[in-house]
Amino acid sequence: MVVLDAIHRIQALHANDLACRWNCKAGKCGSCSMEINGRPKLACMTRLSDYDPEETITVQPMKTFPIIKDLVTDVSFNYEVNKRIPPFKPKPRDADGNYRMMQKDVDRIQEFRKCIECFLCQDVCHVLRDHRRQDAFAGPRWFIRLASLEMHPLDTADRVSQIKEDFGIGFCNITKCCTEVCPEGIHITDNAIIPLKERLADRYYDPVMWLMRKITGKDRKK
Amino acid sequence: MADISEIQTFEHDVLVIGAGGAGLRAAIECARLGLKTGLVCKSLLGKAHTVMAEGGVAASLGNTDNRDNWKIHFRDTMRGGKFMNQWRMAELHAKLSPERVRELEEWGAVFDRTADGLISQRNFGGHRYPRLAHVGDRTGLEIIRTLQDFGVHQPIDIYMECKVLNLLKDGPRISGAVGLWRETGRFVLFKAKAVILATGGGGRAWRITSNSWEYSGDGAAMAYEAGAELIHMEFTQFHPTGMVWPPSVRGVLVTEGVRGEGGILLNNKGERFMFDYIPERFAAETADTVQEAARWLEGDPGARRPPELLTRDVVARAINTEVKAGRGSTHGGVYLDIASRRSAEDIKRKLPSMYHQFKELAEIDITKEPMEVGPTMHYFMGGIRVDDDTQMSQTVDGLFACGECTGGMHGANRLGGNSLSDLLVFGQLAGAGASDYIQTLEKAPEVDSDQVMEVIREATDVLNREDGPNPYVLQEKLQDMMQTNVGIIRTRAELEEALRQLEDLKREAALVKAHGASQYNPGWHQALDLTSLLTTAEAVARAALIREESRGGHTRDDFQGEREEWGKHNVIISKGESGMNVRTDVRPDPPADLAAIAYASLEELEGTAKVK
Numbered sequence A: 001m002v003v004l005d006a007i008h009r010i011q012a013l014h015a016n017d018l019a020c021r022w023n024c025k026a027g028k029c030g031s032c033s034m035e036i037n038g039r040p041k042l043a044c045m046t047r048l049s050d051y052d053p054e055e056t057i058t059v060q061p062m063k064t065f066p067i068i069k070d071l072v073t074d075v076s077f078n079y080e081v082n083k084r085i086p087p088f089k090p091k092p093r094d095a096d097g098n099y100r101m102m103q104k105d106v107d108r109i110q111e112f113r114k115c116i117e118c119f120l121c122q123d124v125c126h127v128l129r130d131h132r133r134q135d136a137f138a139g140p141r142w143f144i145r146l147a148s149l150e151m152h153p154l155d156t157a158d159r160v161s162q163i164k165e166d167f168g169i170g171f172c173n174i175t176k177c178c179t180e181v182c183p184e185g186i187h188i189t190d191n192a193i194i195p196l197k198e199r200l201a202d203r204y205y206d207p208v209m210w211l212m213r214k215i216t217g218k219d220r221k222k
Numbered sequence B: 001m002a003d004i005s006e007i008q009t010f011e012h013d014v015l016v017i018g019a020g021g022a023g024l025r026a027a028i029e030c031a032r033l034g035l036k037t038g039l040v041c042k043s044l045l046g047k048a049h050t051v052m053a054e055g056g057v058a059a060s061l062g063n064t065d066n067r068d069n070w071k072i073h074f075r076d077t078m079r080g081g082k083f084m085n086q087w088r089m090a091e092l093h094a095k096l097s098p099e100r101v102r103e104l105e106e107w108g109a110v111f112d113r114t115a116d117g118l119i120s121q122r123n124f125g126g127h128r129y130p131r132l133a134h135v136g137d138r139t140g141l142e143i144i145r146t147l148q149d150f151g152v153h154q155p156i157d158i159y160m161e162c163k164v165l166n167l168l169k170d171g172p173r174i175s176g177a178v179g180l181w182r183e184t185g186r187f188v189l190f191k192a193k194a195v196i197l198a199t200g201g202g203g204r205a206w207r208i209t210s211n212s213w214e215y216s217g218d219g220a221a222m223a224y225e226a227g228a229e230l231i232h233m234e235f236t237q238f239h240p241t242g243m244v245w246p247p248s249v250r251g252v253l254v255t256e257g258v259r260g261e262g263g264i265l266l267n268n269k270g271e272r273f274m275f276d277y278i279p280e281r282f283a284a285e286t287a288d289t290v291q292e293a294a295r296w297l298e299g300d301p302g303a304r305r306p307p308e309l310l311t312r313d314v315v316a317r318a319i320n321t322e323v324k325a326g327r328g329s330t331h332g333g334v335y336l337d338i339a340s341r342r343s344a345e346d347i348k349r350k351l352p353s354m355y356h357q358f359k360e361l362a363e364i365d366i367t368k369e370p371m372e373v374g375p376t377m378h379y380f381m382g383g384i385r386v387d388d389d390t391q392m393s394q395t396v397d398g399l400f401a402c403g404e405c406t407g408g409m410h411g412a413n414r415l416g417g418n419s420l421s422d423l424l425v426f427g428q429l430a431g432a433g434a435s436d437y438i439q440t441l442e443k444a445p446e447v448d449s450d451q452v453m454e455v456i457r458e459a460t461d462v463l464n465r466e467d468g469p470n471p472y473v474l475q476e477k478l479q480d481m482m483q484t485n486v487g488i489i490r491t492r493a494e495l496e497e498a499l500r501q502l503e504d505l506k507r508e509a510a511l512v513k514a515h516g517a518s519q520y521n522p523g524w525h526q527a528l529d530l531t532s533l534l535t536t537a538e539a540v541a542r543a544a545l546i547r548e549e550s551r552g553g554h555t556r557d558d559f560q561g562e563r564e565e566w567g568k569h570n571v572i573i574s575k576g577e578s579g580m581n582v583r584t585d586v587r588p589d590p591p592a593d594l595a596a597i598a599y600a601s602l603e604e605l606e607g608t609a610k611v612k
Helices: A003-013 A076-084 A103-112 A120-124 A140-150 A160-165 A177-181 A188-205 A207-216 B021-032 B070-080 B087-106 B139-151 B218-226 B273-277 B290-297 B312-324 B344-350 B352-361 B418-440 B449-464 B471-485 B492-509 B522-546 B592-598 B602-606
Strands: A033-036 A039-042 A067-069 B008-017 B037-040 B156-159 B162-170 B173-181 B187-197 B236-243 B264-266 B334-337 B371-380 B399-401 B569-576 B579-586
Touching: A003 B471, A033 A120, A039 A120, A039 A177, A076 A140, A103 A140, A103 A188, A120 A140, A120 A177, A140 A160, A140 A188, A160 A188, A177 A188, B008 B021, B008 B156, B008 B173, B008 B418, B021 B037, B021 B139, B021 B156, B021 B187, B021 B418, B037 B187, B070 B087, B070 B592, B070 B602, B087 B139, B087 B418, B087 B592, B139 B418, B162 B187, B162 B218, B162 B449, B162 B522, B173 B449, B187 B218, B187 B418, B187 B449, B218 B399, B218 B522, B218 B569, B236 B312, B236 B352, B264 B273, B264 B312, B273 B312, B312 B334, B312 B371, B344 B352, B399 B418, B449 B522, B471 B492, B471 B522, B492 B522, B522 B569, B522 B579
Parallel strands: B008 B037, B008 B187, B037 B156, B187 B399
Antiparallel strands: A033 A039, B162 B173, B173 B187, B236 B371, B264 B334, B334 B371, B569 B579
């Protein structure tokens, strides 16, 4: 039995109107995110048997987002950020109508594309949770998405300045809390956020790169 | 609420209901064609059932084996569907799916690659060649996310966590729909010239199912109420491999990709029993020895496919038989073994979510031990009857449907991988069909306020009445009843019992009471879903009772085997004056060119394979 089963029993027998989101019940859709004994988790993947039978298990809604009711929170912030991310812009197809990408070149973005949008990383991120900088900071979920676009072998758009200015990657001080709670085991900090920070550093803070650009007039995206 | 003017109202050319793969693809098409488009989802965007599709999307790209082409895909689909498919739909599907898959790449999808850098394709049950474009075992997630991220940049108004309660009509035409914001409990009116239903199936009416709470048959039930016909409702797919242990995860899907990657099925004696269940129709194309199956796994192009990759109906029935004969696994399933077939590293790379799922939920390491699996209610082949090309209902103008909520495309049994391609192909066609329809409209349909108020009254009654049955308990009763009486193997007596009990359940459901307030109240939502669950469950039971043969996803213990006469008939459900009408329609003769392909030998269709 998992925590979600227990919530379902409570719903069915004791509190019909207990609000809780869920869908797939198999850790694939990222709907049943909540804080279980204070830790951000998916209720469908958290076994009751992992807890001491004597222990009281406390479930709470994700703290970063405004509560709607019981365990349901208003996660619309996330959908708003996604809309602001400049979309994928592919280069033209090869002459035979195909796109060619090597597996080794897509391995790293396939890791990011495993994201199930449970928003647990957003929940645990202190920039959003404690400092409430939703106005200036996109949060780990969206840096994964930005990284998956920036590192896409077919993409031609350049989002580096937005990553700095609009999405506020500088606020992240790589405490890796997001990576710790990711149910998909995505290395959010090491594989997405730090490489994006490095691109930014190259672009804005590296004097040699700055000089090269001045001389050649060229910008290097990837 | 006394007046319709007090209800929040949105106006659209097209309202798409359901935001899984089919709904998203339809909405994208509508927006592309310049229509003012609304898209409603019952959950948050991106959580629909498409996200759970694992194995892949079927398209004869020919990247992994260049002998493949649309004709062989079409032939496989027809044979898998026991020739009950709508011929034209199966043709469109096979022809258009490669284009739809390539388009996804243009929108950012990242499929696994071949050594040449093309989209890699894997083997799957019933498909002659490796045909499923995939991303490990999370292909559905890749597809829905790609459509979602592309869709949010299109001019589409997206309405999340909104349950549509019923459709509205102006005479014979669709005029919109009434919905309920789940968050606030307030009602919303959508005025629309056309509605596209993309609501998925109704598998939630069964106890053991891979379907989530959303799968309550809303689309089929609303279309039925509006006067549309349902077709093939008796054909329900029990996926052969759902988890069976522990009890709380019973029914959760185990992808067919495990068998596609070489996994084998064993009974408790360690026998590879599928060799005993090869139907005559597939005997010529299926390996009949362990040695030949092993050669196939090693890539020998001359070897035939192992019997574990027979169609889902065949494998599900075989497992059912083994368990009933006392040869089942400890917890009443059979064993699915990939550990002895592939290296641990391969398994983790190709089947990462299966590895994760079993590790987390069952404490089993699938790289070391076999899984326990058994059949689980998975998919409705049947659904709303629509025109093959336009996807519009033939009896309700302006009502379109695509994806699992429609019927006909898959015939009596769907091949794995053909659902994701179905969503894309028919989602696009439904969008185009709706656009064409709107061009022909001389004036916008009018919304009848009485219809709106009636829908709202019925929904609020559930909250307002003093007392009544508990909606959760009622749903559990329905699930147990369907599991017992309308399961994999059916009989007249059980189906008649099902219909009797459905009458009782309908009476109880009419009195159901939801406690609490209207704001985000799952008990209320559950009660409202019951209406559509009961309608679709009844349609399945009635259609199953009338079809006196066994074919694909419909097996009658009292009428074993396919009957030629029944192969010529479709079962059609429609709303009558006093209850549900069931009739059989004679199927038209197939077009000669398509029949020639469906019955051709493989050699005739393969042509000359290009040398790599």
